[in-house]
Amino acid sequence: MAKKVAFLQGNEAAAHGALYAGCRFFAGYPITPSTEVAEVLSNELPKVGGKFIQMEDEIAAMAAVIGGALGGAKTLTATSGPGLSLKQELIGYACIAEIPCVIYNVMRGGPSTGMPTGPSQSDIMCARWGTHGDHATIALLPASVQECFEMTVQAFNLAEKYRLPVFVMPDEIVGHMRERIEFPEPGEMEVLDRIKPTVPPEQYKPYDTQFGDVPPLASFGSGYKFHVTGLNKLPDGFPTTKADYVQAEEERQIRKVMADVDNIVDFEEYLLDDAEIVVVAFGSTSRSARFAVNEARKQGIKVGMFRIKTVWPFPDKQIKALAGKVKAFITPEMNLGMCTIEVERCAEGKAPVLGIFRVDGEPINPGQILDKMKEVK
Amino acid sequence: MSGRYELRFSGAGGQGLILAGVIMAEAASIYDGKQAVQSQSYGPEARGGASKSEVIISEGPVDYPKATHVDALLALTQEACDKYVHDLKEGGVLLLDSDLVQKHPAGKYNITSFPIINTAKNEVGREIVANIVALGAMVALTGVVSREAAEKAVLSRVPEAFLELNKKAFNTGYEKALEAKK
Numbered sequence: 343m344a345k346k347v348a349f350l351q352g353n354e355a356a357a358h359g360a361l362y363a364g365c366r367f368f369a370g371y372p373i374t375p376s377t378e379v380a381e382v383l384s385n386e387l388p389k390v391g392g393k394f395i396q397m398e399d400e401i402a403a404m405a406a407v408i409g410g411a412l413g414g415a416k417t418l419t420a421t422s423g424p425g426l427s428l429k430q431e432l433i434g435y436a437c438i439a440e441i442p443c444v445i446y447n448v449m450r451g452g453p454s455t456g457m458p459t460g461p462s463q464s465d466i467m468c469a470r471w472g473t474h475g476d477h478a479t480i481a482l483l484p485a486s487v488q489e490c491f492e493m494t495v496q497a498f499n500l501a502e503k504y505r506l507p508v509f510v511m512p513d514e515i516v517g518h519m520r521e522r523i524e525f526p527e528p529g530e531m532e533v534l535d536r537i538k539p540t541v542p543p544e545q546y547k548p549y550d551t552q553f554g555d556v557p558p559l560a561s562f563g564s565g566y567k568f569h570v571t572g573l574n575k576l577p578d579g580f581p582t583t584k585a586d587y588v589q590a591e592e593e594r595q596i597r598k599v600m601a602d603v604d605n606i607v608d609f610e611e612y613l614l615d616d617a618e619i620v621v622v623a624f625g626s627t628s629r630s631a632r633f634a635v636n637e638a639r640k641q642g643i644k645v646g647m648f649r650i651k652t653v654w655p656f657p658d659k660q661i662k663a664l665a666g667k668v669k670a671f672i673t674p675e676m677n678l679g680m681c682t683i684e685v686e687r688c689a690e691g692k693a694p695v696l697g698i699f700r701v702d703g704e705p706i707n708p709g710q711i712l713d714k715m716k717e718v719k
Numbered sequence: 720m721s722g723r724y725e726l727r728f729s730g731a732g733g734q735g736l737i738l739a740g741v742i743m744a745e746a747a748s749i750y751d752g753k754q755a756v757q758s759q760s761y762g763p764e765a766r767g768g769a770s771k772s773e774v775i776i777s778e779g780p781v782d783y784p785k786a787t788h789v790d791a792l793l794a795l796t797q798e799a800c801d802k803y804v805h806d807l808k809e810g811g812v813l814l815l816d817s818d819l820v821q822k823h824p825a826g827k828y829n830i831t832s833f834p835i836i837n838t839a840k841n842e843v844g845r846e847i848v849a850n851i852v853a854l855g856a857m858v859a860l861t862g863v864v865s866r867e868a869a870e871k872a873v874l875s876r877v878p879e880a881f882l883e884l885n886k887k888a889f890n891t892g893y894e895k896a897l898e899a900k901k
Contacts, residue, residue, distance in 0.1 A: 519759075522754070
């Protein structure tokens with residue numbers, strides 16, 4: 343049977359991806375350029391027994407998403423940079439309390455209100471370090487409408503598997519552009535659910551790590567009662583200041599992600615086999631880069647692209663391996679060098695990193711990337 | 720760049736140009752077996768302000784989603800024409816509303832001009848379908864999607880009660896453009 347197809351915006355596709363992954367609760371506050379996610383889910387969630395709430399502001403939306411997740415639902419919020427800033431206090435709360443949820447953040451300019459309808463890729467570091475304190479971060483960067491769907495499904499899987507908030511971050515171009523999408527059949531893409539406790543309620547501890555670094559999570563309302571706090575806590579969820587315990591717990595909460603980094607980090611290698619120059623790009627900028635690489639190849643320039651799909655955790659291992667082999671990296675991004683400093687860190691001085699930065703609300707075009715390739719000696 | 724056809728629909732916010740672009744892209748990618756990407760840029764205003772919708776159509780995958788060298792440009796206002804004509808290819812298709820764009824740009828373009836909005840208002844019956852008149856004209860002038868695919872795409876986007884109105888708008892635009900081109 344032919345697959346169901348549609349011609350959708352990235353944001354609309356993401357909303358359908360959320361439904362496919364089993365999301366049944368959305369809370370948000372409308373903000374350009376992410377509003378289409380809320381529009382679609384306000385129509386679709388009630389049809390599948392889900393709940394849609396438009397909250398009074400961004401942080402309240404994050405609070406509702408955390409509450410919904412503790413109630414056992416897969417939950418989503420959608421926002422953009424200014425909203426992401428406002429949500430940070432509770433994103434940190436979701437990190438320390440280990441609450442699975444998905445934050446779909448469409449990148450527009452900044453700081454502050456910036457340019458609401460213009461594209462940007464400048465929330466990369468806000469996702470990583472916007473909330474204070476050491477914590478692991480998982481953030482995915484779609485580059486097509488199909489990927490907005492698929493990465494939203496993947497984000498729910500990662501949130502459920504590792505018990506943490508996961509980001510999906512298209513730039514405005516990817517969020518708003520329309521392309522043909524083929525919907526996967528039910529069962530075609532893997533859908534993961536959080537591990538539930540097997541012990542009876544009276545023995546349950548929400549942060550019991552005896553079975554591994556990701557403790558089982560009970561749902562409120564299912565007979566299990568437990569304490570949730572933003573303070574450092576003991577296995578039973580109540581606060582502690584025991585030095586050894588706090589140190590070990592903070593390390594565990596990062597280890598639960600980083601020990602599995604090879605299973606989390608996703609990327610695309612395009613024409614890298616003989617490449618002397620590697621463009622490291624993501625989101626809509628990777629589409630300019632692919633265009634430029636194809637043009638350059640016609641002119642005999644040995645160039646390829648490493649496309650970042652998972653920006654956090656950063657693909658350290660892959661970039662480090664390339665650094666020893668190439669003449670230069672080129673890093674086009676719609677910010678003033680946020681990924682570039684990560685590439686420089688991984689390049690360890692073995693290859694120069696040539697940035698192309700644009701924050702004027704216009705995309706980086708293939709010609710700019712092609713010109714930079716020709717500068718490499 | 721071969722095999723890549725770039726269209727830009729421009730005018731003022733509220734004229735339905737983004738929808739016209741979406742329908743063109745749907746015609747190509749859902750009904751004509753090609754690949755297409757539609758993107759847009761617009762100001763924060765609900766109405767007014769320069770607005771553009773771009774469509775890239777190709778036999779193969781479309782990488783860069785924005786226009787680089789425009790093959791066909793529609794301009795429904797003088798402001799849009801002045802602002803967006805700069806990267807139209809030499810010999811490219813330029814469709815203008817003859818009432819609203821009276822100053823034609825310098826350059827070797829293949830210009831077709833007729834009163835698009837006036838046609839919608841007086842011949843089709845509703846000014847609101849000017850975008851569909853313009854779409855019909857762009858399909859006729861570019862031939863980048865088939866007339867049948869485009870008509871199907873128009874009708875799939877329109878509420879039942881307005882099917883005839885939009886069909887008339889599309890076909891009137893198509894015929895008018897061919898006449899005006901002569």
